[in-house]
Amino acid sequence: MNNKYNPALFWFAVLNAVATFLLIGLGGLVTSHEAGMSVPDWPTSYGYNMFALPIKFWTGGAFFEHTHRLLASVVGFLTTILAVWLWLKDSRKWIVWLGVAAFLLVIAQGILGGMRVKLQMASLGIFHGAVAQTFLVLVCAIALFTSRWWQNSETQKQISVPRGLRKHIFYVTILIFIQLLIAATMRHQHAGLAISDFPLAHGKIWPDASADAIARYNAERIETYNVKPITAFQVELQMVHRLVAYTIFLGIAAAAFLARKKLGGRDALTKFAFFWLGLLTLQIILGAATIWTNKAADIATLHVMVGALALLVGALWWLVAERRTRLAV
Amino acid sequence: MKISSFFLLLAALAFLPVAHAGDITGVITLKGTPPAAVEITPIKDDPNCSLSYPGALPKTKFYVVDANGDLADVIVTLKGISAPSTGASAPSVLLDQKGCLYNPQILAVQTGQKIIVRNSDNCVHNIHTVPKANDPRNVVQMPGGADLTFVFDKPEPFLKFQCDVHPWMFAWVTVVDNPYYAVSGADGKFTIKNVPPGKYTLEAAHRKLGTQTAEVEVKADGAAQNFTFEVK
Numbered sequence: 047m048n049n050k051y052n053p054a055l056f057w058f059a060v061l062n063a064v065a066t067f068l069l070i071g072l073g074g075l076v077t078s079h080e081a082g083m084s085v086p087d088w089p090t091s092y093g094y095n096m097f098a099l100p101i102k103f104w105t106g107g108a109f110f111e112h113t114h115r116l117l118a119s120v121v122g123f124l125t126t127i128l129a130v131w132l133w134l135k136d137s138r139k140w141i142v143w144l145g146v147a148a149f150l151l152v153i154a155q156g157i158l159g160g161m162r163v164k165l166q167m168a169s170l171g172i173f174h175g176a177v178a179q180t181f182l183v184l185v186c187a188i189a190l191f192t193s194r195w196w197q198n199s200e201t202q203k204q205i206s207v208p209r210g211l212r213k214h215i216f217y218v219t220i221l222i223f224i225q226l227l228i229a230a231t232m233r234h235q236h237a238g239l240a241i242s243d244f245p246l247a248h249g250k251i252w253p254d255a256s257a258d259a260i261a262r263y264n265a266e267r268i269e270t271y272n273v274k275p276i277t278a279f280q281v282e283l284q285m286v287h288r289l290v291a292y293t294i295f296l297g298i299a300a301a302a303f304l305a306r307k308k309l310g311g312r313d314a315l316t317k318f319a320f321f322w323l324g325l326l327t328l329q330i331i332l333g334a335a336t337i338w339t340n341k342a343a344d345i346a347t348l349h350v351m352v353g354a355l356a357l358l359v360g361a362l363w364w365l366v367a368e369r370r371t372r373l374a375v
Numbered sequence: 376m377k378i379s380s381f382f383l384l385l386a387a388l389a390f391l392p393v394a395h396a397g398d399i400t401g402v403i404t405l406k407g408t409p410p411a412a413v414e415i416t417p418i419k420d421d422p423n424c425s426l427s428y429p430g431a432l433p434k435t436k437f438y439v440v441d442a443n444g445d446l447a448d449v450i451v452t453l454k455g456i457s458a459p460s461t462g463a464s465a466p467s468v469l470l471d472q473k474g475c476l477y478n479p480q481i482l483a484v485q486t487g488q489k490i491i492v493r494n495s496d497n498c499v500h501n502i503h504t505v506p507k508a509n510d511p512r513n514v515v516q517m518p519g520g521a522d523l524t525f526v527f528d529k530p531e532p533f534l535k536f537q538c539d540v541h542p543w544m545f546a547w548v549t550v551v552d553n554p555y556y557a558v559s560g561a562d563g564k565f566t567i568k569n570v571p572p573g574k575y576t577l578e579a580a581h582r583k584l585g586t587q588t589a590e591v592e593v594k595a596d597g598a599a600q601n602f603t604f605e606v607k
Contacts, residue, residue, distance in 0.1 A: 083503050084539035086513040092499070093515075103499055106421055106540040166511045262607055265583045268435050270415050272537040272545040274505075 049137050051197045058131065059189035062124040066182050067354065069121050072114045073178060074350035077233050078343035080271055081107025082171065088160040091115065118156060125152040128188065141191050148188060151181050168234050175230035179223065179354055183361045190362060199373055206374035207315065207367040208308050211301070215319075215367065218297040219360030225290045226353055232283055233350075238273035240280035244337040247285060255281045291330060294356075298326045315367060322359045328352055396569040397597030399453075403559045403579060405446040407606035409438035415476075415543045423498035424475035424541060436480050437583050445563025446581070446604060448481040450532070453555040453567065454576040454588070461554045462487030467524075469493060470536065470546060472500050472516075477536060477546035481582060486552045490525040492536075494518060500544070505535040509550070532580055547582055570597070579604075 084107035091099045132145035162170040247253040255278040302319040332349040412434040439447035462485030473495040494516040503513040508529040530552040538544035557565040579602040580586040
């Protein structure tokens with residue numbers, strides 16, 4: 047059954063996606079400023095109803111944490127409306143269930159954020175970050191599925207995308223998600239920079255992570271933020287993060303050139319793949335800048351946001367490619 | 376017992392050897408040049424906290440060392456002593472939040488001893504403990520709010536207090552389960568008073584430089600033991 051394009055629904059889904067992306071940015075600022083525990087209570091804020099917290103308390107770390115909670119409430123509200131709208135107006139059962147899934151996920155995400163604060167479990171922050179990325183992909187996919195292109199694509203001639211290229215993109219996207227999990231684990235150690243130089247690492251190609259070396263790194267480090275001492279695990283994790291970043295870059299570069307070879311330079315997916323490559327280049331520069339600026343909060347947060355965009359581009363590329371190929375057969 | 380026998384017994388007791396408690400004293404020094412303290416620049420971006428610093432911003436205090444190399448803020452404890460904590464009856468210790476900094480930044484208490492946390496600032500702070508052995512706690516303290524009391528029941532080195540509203544604010548509290556400990560002063564000196572005679576392991580712990588130990592024997596006139604930390 048062909049569903050009719052509903053521009054209001056589509057643009058509402060886009061609005062939800064944009065708000066979610068901004069929410070990820072604000073969540074990134076919370077962690078970058080080490081402000082996640084600045085408002086100890088939840089769902090109240092400093093004992094007030096969250097929506098009635100006097101503005102005089104919106105200072106320091108509490109500004110980031112409180113505005114994150116408020117924007118999260120907005121996203122929760124938008125997602126609820128989107129789910130109801132899809133339920134009432136979209137004839138495709140599978141997208142109705144996607145709306146329900148988004149609704150359940152945003153509720154779970156809110157509770158997860160609250161539990162992170164209430165239980166004082168830093169590890170929950172990793173899951174909170176991972177669910178945020180998954181949720182962004184989901185709401186953007188819903189926006190794609192409600193778009194004019196998706197719903198009119200059956201009536202237009204489609205060019206298939208070779209299976210090998212689609213698989214390649216799929217695996218690179220999965221690798222980006224794994225990279226985001228690694229990154230979330232790094233950030234939620236709350237230990238600042240485990241390696242403070244780049245492209246070398248503690249002055250070497252592969253850093254010394256012996257107990258003596260770790261003690262020396264910690265003794266040399268003068269923190270102005272309340273970060274924990276670094277550990278060998280964190281040093282090695284950052285090295286893994288760097289290696290995976292190089293692998294993703296090569297994977298996306300290969301995808302872009304393969305797309306140009308198989309689909310031609312004028313194909314939208316080829317252009318999208320090169321945009322993806324540009325995004326990854328920016329992401330690596332931001333990763334380096336995060337180290338060179340001693341993890342300046344704004345730079346580190348931009349690194350989080352561009353990482354989320356990189357995952358999103360891969361996921362949308364793959365969905366569009368699958369759609370085109372299915373309709374071209 | 377005849378009166379003469381009683382006095383004879385008293386005289387004998389008076390000449391019996393009695394084990395007197397002694398003090399352990401020493402000086403902590405630092406060899407080498409530590410990393411320079413840096414200005415806590417995030418303070419200037421906070422409209423409340425920056426009011427406390429119209430001139431120069433405060434600096435980090437990880438290495439409090441004088442021109443002679445005397446090192447402050449080293450926690451010295453005795454290992455292997457079987458003495459119960461007297462924390463419940465010990466005077467409480469004040470941990471003040473003033474100028475958006477914790478004061479002191481390093482302190483030591485006993486298990487069961489009260490730490491009074493005060494907000495002397497005109498802004499809100501959250502007091503967030505990040506322990507490894509004790510239970511964590513995170514509470515808000517409004518400006519002018521009542522003092523808060525923290526008590527820890529398990530020994531733990533360098534238990535962190537932090538404020539997440541002002542993430543440059545932190546202090547470390549070492550919790551010990553006996554009354555025999557000291558924190559080195561600005562002159563690097565420390566004294567652990569009234570230690571029962573015996574052989575012990577003395578441990579000196581610095582927040583950045585790790586720990587050192589030494590075997591000491593406390594006699595009636597006490598014992599002396601210095602420590603030298605080195606910046607590699």
